[in-house]
Amino acid sequence: MSSESSSRASILFPLPLPEAFDYLVPEGLELGLGDHVLAPLGKRMVHGVVWGLKPGPGERALKSVEAPMGGAPLPAGTRQFVDWLARYLVQPPGVILRSVLRSAEALKPSPTETLYQVSGTEAPRMTAARAAVLDAALALGEASAADIAREAGVGAGVVKGLATAGALTTISRPIDPPYGIPDPEAEGLSLTMLQAEAGGVLRRLVRAGGFQAALLDGVTGSGKTEVYFEAIAEVLRRHPDGQILIMLPEIALTAAVLSRFEARFGCAPAIWHSAAGPKVRRRCWREVAEGRARIVVGARSALFLPFTNLKLIIVDEEHDPTYKQDEGLPYQGRDLAVLRAKIEGAMIVLASATPSLESLTNAQAGRYVHVRLPARPGSAVLPQVDTIDLREHPPEAGRWISPPLIAAMVETLQAGEQVLLYLNRRGYAPLVLCRACGHRMTSPDTQSYLVEHRYTGRLVCHVTGFSMPRPKFCPECQAEDSLTSVGPGVERVAEEAKHLFPDAKIEIYSSDSASGADLVDRMERGEIDILVGTQIAAKGHNFPNLTLVGVIDADLGLAGGDPRAGERTFQTLVQVAGRAGRAERPGRALLQTHQPEHEAIQALIAGDRDAFLETEMMAREALGLPPFGRMAAISFQARDVQAVEAAAGRYAAAAPLTDGVEIWGPAEPPRALVRGWHRRRILVRADKAIDISAYLRAWKSRVKIPPSIRVTIDVDPYSFM
Ligand SMILES: Nc1ncnc2c1ncn2[C@@H]1O[C@H](COP(=O)(O)OP(=O)(O)OP(=O)(O)O)[C@@H](O)[C@H]1O
Numbered sequence: 053m054s055s056e057s058s059s060r061a062s063i064l065f066p067l068p069l070p071e072a073f074d075y076l077v078p079e080g081l082e083l084g085l086g087d088h089v090l091a092p093l094g095k096r097m098v099h100g101v102v103w104g105l106k107p108g109p110g111e112r113a114l115k116s117v118e119a120p121m122g123g124a125p126l127p128a129g130t131r132q133f134v135d136w137l138a139r140y141l142v143q144p145p146g147v148i149l150r151s152v153l154r155s156a157e158a159l160k161p162s163p164t165e166t167l168y169q170v171s172g173t174e175a176p177r178m179t180a181a182r183a184a185v186l187d188a189a190l191a192l193g194e195a196s197a198a199d200i201a202r203e204a205g206v207g208a209g210v211v212k213g214l215a216t217a218g219a220l221t222t223i224s225r226p227i228d229p230p231y232g233i234p235d236p237e238a239e240g241l242s243l244t245m246l247q248a249e250a251g252g253v254l255r256r257l258v259r260a261g262g263f264q265a266a267l268l269d270g271v272t273g274s275g276k277t278e279v280y281f282e283a284i285a286e287v288l289r290r291h292p293d294g295q296i297l298i299m300l301p302e303i304a305l306t307a308a309v310l311s312r313f314e315a316r317f318g319c320a321p322a323i324w325h326s327a328a329g330p331k332v333r334r335r336c337w338r339e340v341a342e343g344r345a346r347i348v349v350g351a352r353s354a355l356f357l358p359f360t361n362l363k364l365i366i367v368d369e370e371h372d373p374t375y376k377q378d379e380g381l382p383y384q385g386r387d388l389a390v391l392r393a394k395i396e397g398a399m400i401v402l403a404s405a406t407p408s409l410e411s412l413t414n415a416q417a418g419r420y421v422h423v424r425l426p427a428r429p430g431s432a433v434l435p436q437v438d439t440i441d442l443r444e445h446p447p448e449a450g451r452w453i454s455p456p457l458i459a460a461m462v463e464t465l466q467a468g469e470q471v472l473l474y475l476n477r478r479g480y481a482p483l484v485l486c487r488a489c490g491h492r493m494t495s496p497d498t499q500s501y502l503v504e505h506r507y508t509g510r511l512v513c514h515v516t517g518f519s520m521p522r523p524k525f526c527p528e529c530q531a532e533d534s535l536t537s538v539g540p541g542v543e544r545v546a547e548e549a550k551h552l553f554p555d556a557k558i559e560i561y562s563s564d565s566a567s568g569a570d571l572v573d574r575m576e577r578g579e580i581d582i583l584v585g586t587q588i589a590a591k592g593h594n595f596p597n598l599t600l601v602g603v604i605d606a607d608l609g610l611a612g613g614d615p616r617a618g619e620r621t622f623q624t625l626v627q628v629a630g631r632a633g634r635a636e637r638p639g640r641a642l643l644q645t646h647q648p649e650h651e652a653i654q655a656l657i658a659g660d661r662d663a664f665l666e667t668e669m670m671a672r673e674a675l676g677l678p679p680f681g682r683m684a685a686i687s688f689q690a691r692d693v694q695a696v697e698a699a700a701g702r703y704a705a706a707a708p709l710t711d712g713v714e715i716w717g718p719a720e721p722p723r724a725l726v727r728g729w730h731r732r733r734i735l736v737r738a739d740k741a742i743d744i745s746a747y748l749r750a751w752k753s754r755v756k757i758p759p760s761i762r763v764t765i766d767v768d769p770y771s772f773m
């Protein structure tokens with residue numbers, strides 16, 4: 053076994069193991085860092101990546117690497133990102149690697165298909181079937197045997213026979229073709245002065261090279277997309293092999309957005325998101341790893357793609373809460389994007405009309421270049437925002453649209469314009485209770501109210517997905533027909549709108565909608581009069597004829613005591629109001645509220661974002677909350693409530709004592725029971741100067757928790773509650 057030339061490789065597996073393991077490299081096998089290999093782990097052969105190479109056979113008897121797996125090696129930047137994240141997120145490195153290796157198929161070359169084409173050579177023994185095939189092949193150009201045979205109305209054997217006879221030639225083509233080459237000089241919109249200026253700043257940053265960060269802070273509808281296209285074009289010009297990642301919130305990956313990319317750069321980008329099928333995934337992953345894909349448009353998980361030469365990352369709608377992943381591996385995609393840009397020496401642009409306090413603080417401190425776009429292009433102006441005080445103008449009993457909002461809707465519809473009614477609640481009613489005994493319908497094993505969905509006639513748990521038919525008898529007191537729906541969801545508001553405007557075309561847009569893309573198209577074309585939507589309808593869309601936005605409940609989200617509630621509500625309301633009046637016709641937004649004096653709502657009416665953020669910042673600073681301090685959450689889950697309490701208690705007791713760190717809890721989180729799993733949570737607040745990841749690692753190493761208890765560490769919890 054041990055010869056002069058033998059060496060060792062440490063192999064990292066995409067598994068929750070504490071570290072990479074050493075293997076012997078068999079003689080004759082040349083391995084490089086980042087190579088994909090098969091190696092024995094227990095009784096199995098497992099796909100791993102060469103993480104280190106060492107000379108000599110070493111002291112211990114080691115197993116051997118079995119075989120190389122092919123595919124482009126994992127680039128150095130990606131490996132560094134994995135190591136960095138493992139430390140930062142307090143996770144075993146293999147857990148991060150698992151987020152990188154998302155397509156084993158991508159390591160193999162693309163499968164090929166055979167296409168047929170008329171060769172021009174005469175076919176011997178012409179028959180009617182053969183003539184039909186030649187006609188079909190001429191009409192189709194390059195096509196598969198099956199397609200030609202179908203067109204000709206014969207069996208595929210006739211096609212193959214003609215190929216053997218030389219009358220058809222065959223071409224072998226990859227099923228996953230490379231992506232088109234984007235053209236930076238393709239015709240775009242002509243930019244306004246403000247846009248050109250902002251674009252110029254971004255182009256200069258691209259030319260400066262290396263890690264650069266910019267906050268593109270522009271009001272809704274100001275054309276931020278066009279401006280960051282300028283940065284993309286500059287990278288395409290300067291770096292013939294440079295790669296660009298554009299991150300969007302998952303639901304913003306619509307046909308409308310993609311066609312704007314195509315229009316500007318002359319070809320479709322590579323696409324990456326969690327719902328993409330294996331074929332889309334393997335193509336994108338392979339092309340990125342081989343350095344051929346130039347532009348990737350993706351959701352947060354695109355961060356983990358193996359870029360070989362990443363030059364620019366755009367995080368569009370950077371404030372969006374969907375960049376935060378809570379399940380599985382918790383991380384904040386926006387922050388990791390900045391980290392990745394640093395490691396790759398790339399530029400990053402964070403774009404938003406309502407930047408997060410984190411990014412604004414970085415811009416104010418000069419860490420990010422602050423690029424502003426204060427106005428919409430051309431004649432488009434920002435919407436006029438007003439409140440409707442529900443205490444003065446209450447809707448009729450059992451209704452949710454107030455008289456002033458109804459009046460505004462009448463005007464808008466009479467002018468032939470569109471209305472968006474916004475309520476961030478899916479279904480018909482958020483709560484169903486028994487009039488006889490007061491029983492509230494909840495999800496089994498989960499402390500969560502069931503939401504009534506009237507279209508499907510079911511009560512649905514939005515936490516676990518559990519659903520049941522609406523019962524006729526109260527499950528508690530058995531009273532008949534005693535269940536009543538409390539409060540509105542979008543279905544109920546749509547029902548009311550239908551009652552008020554029986555002739556209007558009304559649609560509901562929420563994550564329950566079967567075809568959101570179709571709704572967006574029809575809304576854009578003006579085929580819908582009133583769209584009743586949740587936050588999915590509030591993001592990024594351009595509906596030129598939409599001039600009235602009615603917010604059914606502007607107070608939703610302000611209650612509850614989460615210090616982020618004000619910021620989040622403000623962001624959502626700016627975004628939803630920002631859908632109005634994006635083209636020639638001016639728009640307005642009406643907010644129904646019980647507390648028109650609330651700071652977030654006042655700031656919105658005054659259009660004074662900065663004053664609002666100023667007070668928010670002061671509150672955060674006083675409490676030492678992010679961005680002025682660091683937070684982490686440690687969550688415990690178990691089937692047994694006593695076990696989870698004991699484990700959380702022991703964990704808390706083992707906390708290292710340090711100045712500048714405060715430990716809160718263990719306590720019950722907002723959802724303390726889900727699918728029969730009991731949850732407890734410890735919150736950690738640390739001063740900015742403290743390396744909270746290192747602190748959490750040290751803490752974790754002090755406690756042994758039994759495997760029946762799931763422990764999750766989140767170094768960037770979105771909610772502080
Ligand atoms: N220079 C321009 N000339 C003509 N139309 C423009 C120009 N710039 C932007 N637009 C149009 O204005 C609309 C808004 O642009 P875009 O979607 O880029 O705005 P945004 O800043 O991303 O807005 P939001 O933050 O609300 O999503 C789009 O329909 C876009 O095509």
Ligand SMILES: [Zn+2]
Binds near residue numbers: 487488491
């Ligand atoms: Zn009852």
